[in-house]
Amino acid sequence: MEALRVLELYSGIGGMHQALRESQIPARVVAAIDVNTVANEVYKYNFPHTQLLPKTIEGVTIEEFDRLSFNMVLMSPPCQPFTRIGLQGDVTDPRTKSFLYFLDILPRLQKLPTYILLENVKGFEVSSTRDLLIQTIENCGFQYQEFLLSPTSLGIPNSRLRYFLIAKLQSEPLSFQAPGQVLMEFPKFESEYPQEHAVHEEQTTEEKKVELNICFDSNTQHSQKEAFLFKLETAEEIARKFQQDSDLSVQMLKDFLEDDIDMNQYFLPPESLLRYALLLDIVKPTCRRSTCFTKGYGRYIEGTGSVLQTSEDVQIESIYKSLTGLSQEEKITKLLMLKLRYFTPKEIANLLGFPPEFGFPEKIGVKQRYRLLGNSLNVHVVAKLIKILCGKL
Structure with a gap:
């Protein structure tokens, strides 16, 4: 043509x-x-x-x-x-x-x-x-x-x-x-x-209100009854997320992650962990899902996109169950064990389908990159x- x-x-x-x-x-x-x-x-x-x-x-x-x-x-x-x-x-x-x-x-x-x-x-x-x-x-x-x-x-x-x-x-x-x-x-x-495969309506997390979730490792069998329910998260939602992570036709997040870069600037600060612990959409590299990244990612927590648990050997259920009755400092210590970080702009670009050679001018800051990617397609x-x-x- x-x-x-x-x-x-x-x-x-x-x-x-x-x-x-x-x-x-x-x-x-x-x-x-x-x-x-x-x-x-x-x-x-x-x-x-x-x-x-x-x-x-x-x-x-x-x-x-x-x-x-x-x-x-x-x-x-x-x-x-x-x-x-x-x-x-x-x-x-x-x-x-x-x-x-x-x-x-x-x-x-x-x-x-x-x-x-x-x-x-x-x-x-x-x-x-x-x-x-x-x-x-x-x-x-x-x-x-x-x-x-x-x-x-x-x-x-x-x-x-x-x-x-x-x-x-x-x-x-x-x-x-x-x-x-x-x-x-x-x-x-x-x-x-x-x-x-087709778009399944149950897979579109944007359709739900801000939800708190847990990603079950694909190698671990969890029944709906065994799942620890977070605030605002129902057993039905947990089951749906587990089903998403079991869908082998979807790639794992680890295929989209960056290697060998300094992640220190991307870890969630203690005050954010404490304030938003129950509002975090937490995924692991072995997960096959993440929520929509918006232009507010990196600046706001609630409903702006998933965060990555990089300490994969720590069980998130045990961390959250242990928070009750702890002081603020003790809660922070526990939550820091998860090593939660934001996805990098490059990783979000990867998930959005931009090729490896796509880049940003150096003077464009991280938060500006998040904003631009959140407005993209x-x-x-x-x-x-x-x-x-x-x-x-």
């Missing part, structure tokens, strides 16, 4: 661009547009030859869009107007303005793009903004399909449930199209391996959707 001319909107650190590369679809990103100056530095560091426009979407005129002559649009509009922990301002949120501007521009372009791929948070699928998007692309003649997908469906031990829409300008329905449905798994094709999931959209699966 002739190389596609791709427009990347809300380009961030380049997750869409990276997915396009991974898909191996002949393509060139003719322009990337983002207003975030720090994200743009990371983008330029990794894609130095791509035209990057540091401006708002609404700062681009229809004439400028036409001159780019693109036939594919990849975009991940701001998710804050639709996230469950936000105000859910939807179309009234100022951060939606740029996307509404693009929807207004789209039908008036000299030449419509052939392909569109959009990513956002779960919650977007029930928004008024989504309804306007669907109305716009239907009026333009696109066939489309919506998905809610998590990387666990590709064997990646990280729950990151996200909304996706793929659309193609054609009169015939897509071969896998399910009108009115939001699919919870990738469509199946004869060329694919049978061992690929899973490269492998998007790469597969691009191949499906272009008929290469």
Whole structure:
């Protein structure tokens, strides 16, 4: 096929661009547009030859869009107007303005793009903004399909449930199209391996409220009755997590961890251990799951992502059971035995599917890296959707 001319909107650190590369679809990103100056530095560091426009979407005129002559649009509009922990301002949120501007521009372009791929948070699928998007692309003649997908469906031990829409300008329905449905798994094709499995709703930890968990070592048999229940954690949740860790189609976390680096800066400080001991989502390298990493990781504890127990020979149940009645100093001493640390930015990038050569400029600090990665997407999931959209699966 002739190389596609791709427009990347809300380009961030380049997750869409990276997915396009991974898909191996002949393509060139003719322009990337983002207003975030720090994200743009990371983008330029990794894609130095791509035209990057540091401006708002609404700062681009229809004439400028036409001159780019693109036939594919990849975009991940701001998710804050639709996230469950936000105000859910939807179309009234100022951060939606740029996307509404693009929807207004789209039908008036000299030449419509052939392909569109959009990513956002779960919650977007029930928004008024989504309804306007669907109305716009239907009026333009696109066939489309919506998905809610998590990387666990590709064997990646990280729950990151996200909304996706793929659309193609054609009169015939897509071969896998399910009108009115939001699919919870990738469509199946004869060329694919049978061992690929669907997204299981019980595996999407984002769907749960902030939960406290324990990872059972895959070599240890624990029954539901034997499990020690943490505050806010039910026996049902523990059983579900144990089931996740028993799913051999998902890789272990240790395959994504860094070796031979100084971990001292990543260990949780004593005051955090004491204050948030019962709110930590703790996993071991042998686990096959981790919760969604958000932009607040490294700054906040509650609900921002899993922490890693690096002292694997210490039984977490015995540590927690022994805390009752201890002084604060004694509790800290016990908790420090677990050697709990944050995942490094590189490890999170690995879980998100960024390749080994992907990096950050040295001046970008650790907390800035966490923030940028928390706003990014899973490269492998998007790469597969691009191949499906272009008929290469």
